[in-house]
Amino acid sequence: MDERREQLIAVALELFSRRPPEEVSIDDIAAAAGASRPLVYHYFPGKQALYEESLRRAGRELAGRFEEPADGPLSERLYRVMGRYLDFVQSHGPGFAALLRGGSVAASAGTSAVIDEVRRAAHDQILSHLAVPSPSPGLRLTVRAWIANAEITSLEWLGERSVPLEELQLHLVQEFVAALTLTAAREPALAAELAGFFAAERPDGPTGRLVRELAALFADPGIAGAVAALVVKPVH
Amino acid sequence: MDERREQLIAVALELFSRRPPEEVSIDDIAAAAGASRPLVYHYFPGKQALYEESLRRAGRELAGRFEEPADGPLSERLYRVMGRYLDFVQSHGPGFAALLRGGSVAASAGTSAVIDEVRRAAHDQILSHLAVPSPSPGLRLTVRAWIANAEITSLEWLGERSVPLEELQLHLVQEFVAALTLTAAREPALAAELAGFFAAERPDGPTGRLVRELAALFADPGIAGAVAALVVKPVH
Numbered sequence: 001m002d003e004r005r006e007q008l009i010a011v012a013l014e015l016f017s018r019r020p021p022e023e024v025s026i027d028d029i030a031a032a033a034g035a036s037r038p039l040v041y042h043y044f045p046g047k048q049a050l051y052e053e054s055l056r057r058a059g060r061e062l063a064g065r066f067e068e069p070a071d072g073p074l075s076e077r078l079y080r081v082m083g084r085y086l087d088f089v090q091s092h093g094p095g096f097a098a099l100l101r102g103g104s105v106a107a108s109a110g111t112s113a114v115i116d117e118v119r120r121a122a123h124d125q126i127l128s129h130l131a132v133p134s135p136s137p138g139l140r141l142t143v144r145a146w147i148a149n150a151e152i153t154s155l156e157w158l159g160e161r162s163v164p165l166e167e168l169q170l171h172l173v174q175e176f177v178a179a180l181t182l183t184a185a186r187e188p189a190l191a192a193e194l195a196g197f198f199a200a201e202r203p204d205g206p207t208g209r210l211v212r213e214l215a216a217l218f219a220d221p222g223i224a225g226a227v228a229a230l231v232v233k234p235v236h
Numbered sequence: 237m238d239e240r241r242e243q244l245i246a247v248a249l250e251l252f253s254r255r256p257p258e259e260v261s262i263d264d265i266a267a268a269a270g271a272s273r274p275l276v277y278h279y280f281p282g283k284q285a286l287y288e289e290s291l292r293r294a295g296r297e298l299a300g301r302f303e304e305p306a307d308g309p310l311s312e313r314l315y316r317v318m319g320r321y322l323d324f325v326q327s328h329g330p331g332f333a334a335l336l337r338g339g340s341v342a343a344s345a346g347t348s349a350v351i352d353e354v355r356r357a358a359h360d361q362i363l364s365h366l367a368v369p370s371p372s373p374g375l376r377l378t379v380r381a382w383i384a385n386a387e388i389t390s391l392e393w394l395g396e397r398s399v400p401l402e403e404l405q406l407h408l409v410q411e412f413v414a415a416l417t418l419t420a421a422r423e424p425a426l427a428a429e430l431a432g433f434f435a436a437e438r439p440d441g442p443t444g445r446l447v448r449e450l451a452a453l454f455a456d457p458g459i460a461g462a463v464a465a466l467v468v469k470p471v472h
Binding site: 101105107109112137138141144145146148149151152153156157160162163171174175178179181182184185186191192194195196198199201202203207208210211212213214215216217220222223225226227229230231232 | 385438456
C-alpha cells in the first residue's frame with residue numbers, strides 16, 4: 001500500500017464530502033494534502049478518478065457501519081445501525097447528495113456501481129438479521145423499498161433539518177417495523193416469523209413505542225369507529 | 237408548432253422507451269420516422285438533445301396521469317392513479333429504468349430537472365387530495381418517501397415481474413395508507429384528518445382490505461400476545 005496515495009484519497013474524501021465535485025479542484029486537493037499538482041497526477045489520471053476512488057472509500061466505510069451483532073431485539077439493532085448511518089450522512093452527505101439524487105455531473109458507471117454495492121450491503125445485512133429461511137420476493141422488495149425510503153428521507157433531512165436527528169432515527173426504524181408487518185399481513189409464511197420478532201421486542205424500544213403510539217391513535221373515537229366499520233367484510 | 241419536429245420526438249420517445257439510450261442511434265430514429273439523418277440534425281443538435289426532449293414529453297404525459305378528480309375515498313383515487321402510473325411504467329419504463337436508477341450515461345442536468353418535476357407533480361397532487369390545511373414537514377417527508385418507494389418498487393418489478401401488476405398496485409396504495417397512519421400517530425394535528433379519511437373509506441377498497449388483513453394478522457395468538465405485552469408502558 002502506497003501511503004502517499006492513501007493520504008491523497010483521504011484528503012479528497014474529506015473535501016468531496018463537504019462540497020459537490022464541481023467545487024473541488026485538483027489544486028484544492030493538492031493544497032490540502034501538502035502535495036504538488038504533478039504528484040496528484042502521478043497517482044490519479046484526473047479529478048474524476050480521485051472522486052470515484054474517494055466515493056469507493058466512503059462506500060466501504062458506510063457498508064462497515066451496517067455491521068451489527070445479532071443480539072437483542074431487532075428494532076434496537078436497526079436503531080443502532082441507523083444512528084451510525086445518520087452520523088455518516090451528516091459528515092459525508094453534503095458533498096455526495098447530488099450524486100445520490102441522480103443530478104451530479106460526476107455520475108458515471110463507476111459511481112453507480114459503488115452506490116449499488118452499498119445498497120446491496122444494506123439489503124443483505126437486514127436479511128441476515130431477519131434470519132428468515134428463504135426470503136420471498138415480496139420481503140426482498142419491502143427491504144429494498146425501505147432502503148430507498150431511508151436514503152431519500154435522510155437526504156431531504158440534510159437539506160431541511162426540520163426534525164431532530166434522533167427523531168428521524170426512530171421514525172425510520174418504526175417505518176421498517178410497519179413495512180415488515182404489512183408484508184407479513186400479505187404473506188402467511190412470514191406471520192410466524194413476525195410473532196417471534198415481536199416477542200423479543202421491549203416496551204422501551206422503537207417497536208414498543210410505536211405500538212403504544214398506534215394504540216393511542218386508534219383509541220380516538222372517530223378513528224376507532226371508522227376502522228371498526230371496515231373490519232366487517234362486505235356481503236355481496 | 238412544427239409537425240415534423242413533433243413526429244421526430246414521438247418516434248424517439250417510442251424508441252427510447254423500449255431501449256437504453258446507448259442502444260438507440262440517430263439513424264434508428266431517422267429510419268423509424270421515415271426521415272433522413274440531415275433532417276433529424278436540422279431539428280436537433282444531437283442524440284442527447286432528442287433524448288432529453290423525449291424524456292420531457294414522457295414526463296409531461298406521466299404528470300398528466302397523476303390528475304384525478306377529488307371524488308370518493310382517498311385510497312380508491314390513489315388506486316386509480318397507480319393503475320395509470322404502472323401502465324406508464326410498463327410501456328415507457330424499460331428504456332428509462334437506468335436513468336431513474338441513476339446509472340445512465342445519458343443523465344444530465346436536463347434529465348434530472350425532468351425527473352424532479354415529475355416527483356414534484358406527484359407530491360403536489362397527493363397533498364392536494366389529502367387537503368390538509370397546512371401540511372407539516374413530517375407529512376411532506378412521508379409523501380416524498382412514499383413516492384421514492386413507488387419508484388423503486390415499480391422499477392424492481394419491471395426487472396422481475398414477480399407479482400401480478402394488480403397486486404403491486406394494491407400494495408403501493410396500502411403502503412401509503414400505512415405511512416399516513418404512522419405519521420398521524422406522531423402528529424396529533426393529523427389525527428383528526430385521518431379520522432375523516434378513514435370514515436370515507438369503503439370495506440371493499442384498498443384501506444378496507446388492509447384493515448381486515450391486519451386484523452387477521454393481529455388475531456394470531458403469538459402476535460397478539462407479544463403486542464399486548466408492548467402496549468403496557470414500562471414503569472421506571
